[in-house]
Amino acid sequence: MGTENPGRPAYPGRPATTPFGAPPPPNVRPFSSTPPIPGSGPSTFRPTTAPPSQANTPFASSGPMAETEAPGFQPRPPSTFSNPSAAPPPALPSYGSPAPGARNFQRFSTPQFTQAPQGPPARPPTMGQAPFGTPPAALVPGAPPAFRPTANVPAVPMGLPPQRATYAPPGGSVPQLPSESVPSVPRPNFQQSYPAADPSVPTGRPTVPPLFPGYPNQRPHAPPPATLSQSPFAARPAGDVPAPVVASPFQTHQGGYVQPHTVPAPFGMPPRDPMQHSASGPPSNAMYGLMEDFNSLSIGSVPGSLDPGVDSKALPRPLDGDVEPTSFREMFPLNCHSRYLRLTTSAIPNSQSLISRWHLPLGAVVCPLAEVPEGEEVSIVNFASSGIIRCRRCRTYINPYVTFTDAGRKWRCNICSLLNDVPGDYYAPLDAMGKRVDFDQRPELAKGSVEFVAPTEYMVRPPMPPLYFFLIDVSVSAVRSGMIEVVAQTIRSCLDDLPGFPRTQIGFITYDSTIHFYNMKSSLTQPQMMVVSDLDDIFVPLPDDLLVNLSESKTVVETFLDSLPSMFQDNVNVESAFGPALKAALMVMSQLGGKLLIFQNTLPSLGVGRLKLRGDDVRVYGTDKEPALRTPEDPFYKQMAADLTKYQIGANVYAFSDRYTDIASIGTLAKYTGGQIYYYPAFQSASHKEKLRHELARDLTRETAWEAVMRIRCGKGIRFTSYHGNFMLRSTDLLALPSVDCDKAYAMQLSLEETLLTTQTVYFQVALLYTASCGERRIRVHTAAAPVVTDLGEMYRQADTGAVISLFTRLAIEKTLSHKLEDARTAVQQRIVKALREYRNLHSVQHRLGGRMIYPESLKYLPLYGLALCKSTALRGSYADASLDERSAAGFTMMALPVKKLLKLLYPNLLRIDEYLLKPSASAQDAESTMKARLPLTMDSLDSRGLYLFDDGFRFILWFGRMLSPEISQNLLGHDFAADLSRVAFSERDSEMSRKLCALLQKIRESDPSYYHLCHLVRQGEQPREAILIMSLVDDQIGGTSGYVDWIMQIHRQVQQNA
């Protein structure tokens, strides 16, 4: 808005010429005065006021001449504007288009422009200065006359300075321009387009506020483009092909710039901006823009015919994996990285009606502790003396988008726009551009993600030590499967790596039909076991020594773990008193909280919380009672989960049974305590050992945040209304997370509180208050900004498929808890259909779409992921297609997965690796390229002469083609290569090829360490084992589910039905 306002006020004045004609100072005046006007966007805007002074300087220098000419120009500007408007009259309604265009333009050009004004102050020399310098030069000779007028208008305030100075003389051009002051016409458009564009401005560069003033003006017609624009404009009325007379440096600008006008439809396609940028001539740009309006798929089917008329190869497939939204980041470079926060669309709708037309979920997916690559760690800020600086009213933490005013004594909160005082310790003067002089030294002002060290006010109790408590089932099945041994070994090997070294606490309980406590006091040499058999009235013997400090009692703990497997070797107890054991664990841990790891092998059968065998009654499936099987049977579990959270205990459940264990009930414990579920159906230590070891080790050693709470704040007018994931709500918007780590993500949905948003930008701030393993209380803050738009097309353009699908998944899984699977699937499909239909309606007016199916570029994978979601373990088929436990476990897991991993799970990688293995000298590069060559997930991709690797983030499936050369199989599998593969364990053999394959698998595993990929071997045509792969080939039509082509056809038909 900043821009718009400044422009506006100036404008009215213009006709009169007086303001302009006046000496430079006045000139500036209007400008500076304008900023205040924008009232609505105060925070962002403020800076502008400051800058004027600075802006002036350049002006003044060039001053004398410029002013004189100024009068001449004035008329000009309007005319230029009017042209564009005239040209695309049809576009008017959707005028948003120019805005986006403008925005792109800004986005890119900004850096450069900004510099221009800054030139004098010499601020960040980083960006575009170079380009800028050149353009003027180029211009001078060629286009001076043209230049003048156009540039002038918009650029008045700032962009001009440099140019003005140089060109002032040529100003004579003025006369050329027929000063048809048709401003009235253009104006309206102008305004309209602005709102959309504006957001980017203020936010785009909050840090560099001063720039804005100049900025805005440029937007309409940045000076450089002006040169070109002139010709294009002139031509415009006649036809839209802009004249290609362009100085090369400018072209770039033009690309962004011209586009909006030439393309009537609003779809300038931000994502593509970079390309436009580089695109050479305007004409090509225009074409490009037109083509990229939306993507379409021609579906020329004859209804009823067998041939669907769709080339299945042409359908979009996310073979490059997840594409992070980049435009968002370019627009707001100060936003936190998208690995922490992803919005389903980075253009927030400004009205209820827009939301209701959007049809997809509107919200965010937050992964507060996402793993960062080396070198990008979140910086830690310690305000030792002044305390953490937050807004008085809305409690927002200080962030890059706040603006400082009053010479640095006050700051304006970007979320509630309240003026706060800057504490004395934190004061720093502002430089000429309204930026704090210590800007670079303060990460909280320069980065979207920071971590504050919290003082004592943020603690209700002293920070707890990291605490690990193990609840281990030692009944007969646990002994037989070898689970106890693997667990004991793994824990023992991780003892040294547990986080928070000197303070870490540890404790154990084992149980079968009785509960065994272990006293591991450091003074003992042997752990002491105490058995409690009274399950109805649990008490804790020795309340103090059951939890011990690891560093003090390490030897005792080690002895215990060494002897644990042998202790229960001969146990024949089949009962499991899980409920009472859980209660006992709660009692032991309630003082401190911590992480509770539950190893459960059978269905709980004794004491409270005993569960029945459900789900073997086939008649229940498909009736209204079916969803109840996916919810906890006994309220005891929900109650326990609530109590665990209350005492800051996070539970992770490891389930191993080959029979029904009621994950739906037991998993509740993890769901409401921010934990996760690991499910190893039919665990056998021979085959699952590595997987369990890896995952348990990761669970124990990864960086964990303890006793955390998370809140996400957002600007006035919008509100987060529902939250989805594994956590418990402690109040309407506070998520209680007893333990969080990098593998957990949370999703939330937004709603508008007011019918109309008046601000141009909304801000989101995620704050996670937690205790780090080192015992420090910290607050991790992620801040992001997003523009508010009035145009539905823009929302679609800025959509983020990954986040949308993530929310879809969570909503669908929640739906399965109260509805049939079928309903959940239909709901997903319906929403996709509605969204695409809305999108189609948006375009069908201007374009003859015929039988084509159209979808926004940003959502091209949406239908496919939707299909994959419907085929995922949690949602697919009916009861026969996945066991209850598997389904529940998958559901719980998917509720917590971060976006990237979820997408990989939904649409796994399929790679052909035999060529790589056969290559005699395979370099690392070959491995890279093999890993990148992903294939569509369909039977057609599988060549019977090949060896394929299927990787969904949780398991590998090696598929051996029937005609695969025996040499490969022999090398990989040893002598039993011809045997039944279900009985062959995959391991490294003594051959070059085998080593190479293992190295490749290892590499993939390392790139995605949160889960261990268990390797399955499958031979072509080997039923029923091959089904595990076939079920995952999403694109194919398998047993009653539709394939990709059918799915697209279905969607397309439904879209057209009521279009």
Place this chain on the structure above:
Amino acid sequence: MCLADLEFDYINPYDSSSRINRVIMPEFLVQGVLCFFYLVTGHWAMALLSVPYLYYNVDLYMRRQHLVDVTEIYNMLKWEKKQRLFKLAYLILLLFLTIFWMIMAALDEHDHE
């Protein structure tokens, strides 16, 4: 009953749900007894009126959804409030009818005298 509103912000879900849950069983019992009482005293019209309410309660109880769930309390908040408001309206209606009948009865007696 009004606790639903109360816990908007001021009390935590644990307290509020335990307080709500404490009164739910007594409420169901009282309602049942009342219904039974109507039936026994021969006010079959009134008994009939309160039967749906009773049925609803019994149904909830059978489905084991009568108690407020701490973990889902925020998601259920809207529904719970609506449900309780309906119940309240229903009870008020019953109350008025009872008073009406009482007055009628009193008038009748009066007339007889």
